Amino acid sequence: MRLVSEKTESTMFRLKLKPNQAAITLLAVLVLGTVILILNAESSHFITEVGHRTTSPVCPVKHERKEQVVNLAWLVSSELTDLRVDHALCYDSLIGALKYGRLLPTQDHVDFCIMDTDYIRVFSMFTDKLSKSGLNFFYNSSHGEFIISRGRHSSSPDVAITVFYICGRRHACRAGVARWLLSFFNGDSLDAFPRDLLKGPLKNLTFQGKPMPVPNGDAEILKSFYPTDWWNKNIEHVCPNVTLLPLQPLPHN
Numbered sequence: 001m002r003l004v005s006e007k008t009e010s011t012m013f014r015l016k017l018k019p020n021q022a023a024i025t026l027l028a029v030l031v032l033g034t035v036i037l038i039l040n041a042e043s044s045h046f047i048t049e050v051g052h053r054t055t056s057p058v059c060p061v062k063h064e065r066k067e068q069v070v071n072l073a074w075l076v077s078s079e080l081t082d083l084r085v086d087h088a089l090c091y092d093s094l095i096g097a098l099k100y101g102r103l104l105p106t107q108d109h110v111d112f113c114i115m116d117t118d119y120i121r122v123f124s125m126f127t128d129k130l131s132k133s134g135l136n137f138f139y140n141s142s143h144g145e146f147i148i149s150r151g152r153h154s155s156s157p158d159v160a161i162t163v164f165y166i167c168g169r170r171h172a173c174r175a176g177v178a179r180w181l182l183s184f185f186n187g188d189s190l191d192a193f194p195r196d197l198l199k200g201p202l203k204n205l206t207f208q209g210k211p212m213p214v215p216n217g218d219a220e221i222l223k224s225f226y227p228t229d230w231w232n233k234n235i236e237h238v239c240p241n242v243t244l245l246p247l248q249p250l251p252h253n
Contacts, residue, residue, distance in 0.1 A: 060105035068150070069158045070103065070208040072135075073110035076148060076159050077212060079129050085118040086200040088215045089207065090162060091225055097207045098219055109157045113198060113215070116165040116175055119146070144176030170195050193224040 080087045089097050090113035096104040103110070130137050130148065137148045146161040167173035174191040197215045204211040215221045222230040 061103070061108040065108050066103050066208065069109050070210055072148070072150065072158045073112070074210040074212070075133070076130075076161075077112070079126060080112075080114070080122075081213075083122040083125060085114065085122055085126075086198055086202060086213075087112050087114045087118075087161070088198060088202055088213045089113075089205075090215070090221070093207075094214060094219075094222060097205050097212060097214060101206055102208045110159050112159065112161045113221075114146075114161050114163055115172065115195075115198060116163050119161075119163050140176070142177050144174050164191075164198070166195060167192060172198060191224050193221045197221045 077087065088094070089111065091111040092104050092107050093111040096102055096107065127137065135148055135150065137146065139146050144163045146163065147157045148159040148161070149157050163175040164172040165175050171192045172195045197217050197220060199216065202213040202216065205214050206212075219230065
């Protein structure tokens with residue numbers, strides 16, 4: 001009788017574990033799926049951009065579209081400047097500004113970078129200004145980006161503001177749950193850069209005919225975003241019929 005009782009208790013114990021095991025398995029599948037999605041994309045920045053698109057950008061992007069997004073970016077930059085917020089062109093927009101003085105042929109939106117302390121401080125005033133201008137916006141907490149577009153039915157973002165937070169003593173890391181998850185598997189995935197690169201006063205460069213702020217050190221921040229091709233990002237494979245002459249010679253380091 002004792003053996004039967006122990007067997008019965010053992011069976012009941014296993015049955016009690018099944019719901020927990022199912023929950024753990026489901027969680028593991030979700031986490032693994034998210035990791036696979038992130039690791040198979042160029043970066044979290046790429047995933048975010050795709051997330052609010054209904055159409056892919058044509059190549060090269062039409063002049064009218066470029067003028068539209070740059071005008072909006074200049075408006076956003078002006079509002080941030082009035083609110084005394086340090087911000088600067090980032091990612092591909094910064095490459096275009098430094099090398100060619102304009103957007104890359106493949107880019108149909110403008111990227112800025114901002115610190116979370118400033119973002120939180122002016123959020124209410126900033127979004128109020130955007131609302132009064134009839135702009136649509138939302139914050140993507142998964143990827144740490146504040147997205148702004150002309151209307152609710154826009155096929156793609158016009159301006160993307162990537163938010164960074166202080167990590168360590170002198171560095172800034174990209175916000176976002178998905179970015180943090182990726183960093184768990186790859187320690188270099190937070191686009192970390194020296195905090196002083198985004199600390200004002202920041203100089204302006206002419207970008208598509210508009211003055212736009214750029215980080216301290218100019219291209220230095222790009223080494224964190226694109227470690228292997230921070231200056232020589234290849235655009236010819238996407239736009240084979242477009243040739244751009246750089247404004248400045250390629251650096252040696």
